[in-house]
Amino acid sequence: xxxxxxxxxxxxxxxxxxxxxxxxxxxxxxxxxxxxxxxxxxxxxxxxxxxxxxxxxxxxxxxxxxxxxxxxxxxxxxxxxxxxxxxxxxxxxxxxxxxxxxxxxxxxxxxxxxxxxxxxxxxxxxxxxxxxxxxxxxxxxxxxxxxxxxxxxxxxxxxxxxxxxx
Numbered sequence: 001x002x003x004x005x006x007x008x009x010x011x012x013x014x015x016x017x018x019x020x021x022x023x024x025x026x027x028x029x030x031x032x033x034x035x036x037x038x039x040x041x042x043x044x045x046x047x048x049x050x051x052x053x054x055x056x057x058x059x060x061x062x063x064x065x066x067x068x069x070x071x072x073x074x075x076x077x078x079x080x081x082x083x084x085x086x087x088x089x090x091x092x093x094x095x096x097x098x099x100x101x102x103x104x105x106x107x108x109x110x111x112x113x114x115x116x117x118x119x120x121x122x123x124x125x126x127x128x129x130x131x132x133x134x135x136x137x138x139x140x141x142x143x144x145x146x147x148x149x150x151x152x153x154x155x156x157x158x159x160x161x162x163x164x165x166x
Contacts, residue, residue, distance in 0.1 A: 007053030074096025
């Protein structure tokens with residue numbers, strides 16, 4: 001398991017929608033600008049201060065709203081180690097997996113905002129100062145997609161192996 005303190009927690013509530021993750025007013029601009037404004041309407045400092053290894057923790061219905069994959073893409077671009085929520089909108093969940101963003105169902109509401117955390121993607125464990133939270137494991141075939149960097153790199157590798165007879 002990754003050691004405690006690899007990142008910090010960014011804690012949000014229920015019903016964080018795709019319009020907050022990828023604000024519509026930035027959709028026509030370059031993707032970097034969109035990603036720099038991820039969650040700006042509810043946490044103006046998030047995109048500026050989130051760091052690689054940080055973990056976003058939320059409540060119910062995370063990613064509800066439109067099917068825009070830029071919502072998950074913006075989170076991945078910010079360097080998050082993963083997203084944990086008690087439930088996800090189905091399209092958002094699949095978009096995150098397809099983009100290679102680790103995403104876990106679990107209840108981590110005991111963790112406070114800015115707490116030091118470490119996420120082990122393979123064992124689905126979130127360590128924090130108070131102990132460990134066990135999350136629902138990602139099925140192996142989806143975990144492989146995440147480790148490969150997303151669905152497109154996963155399929156490219158698979159097809160290359162098939163062509164090579166492996």
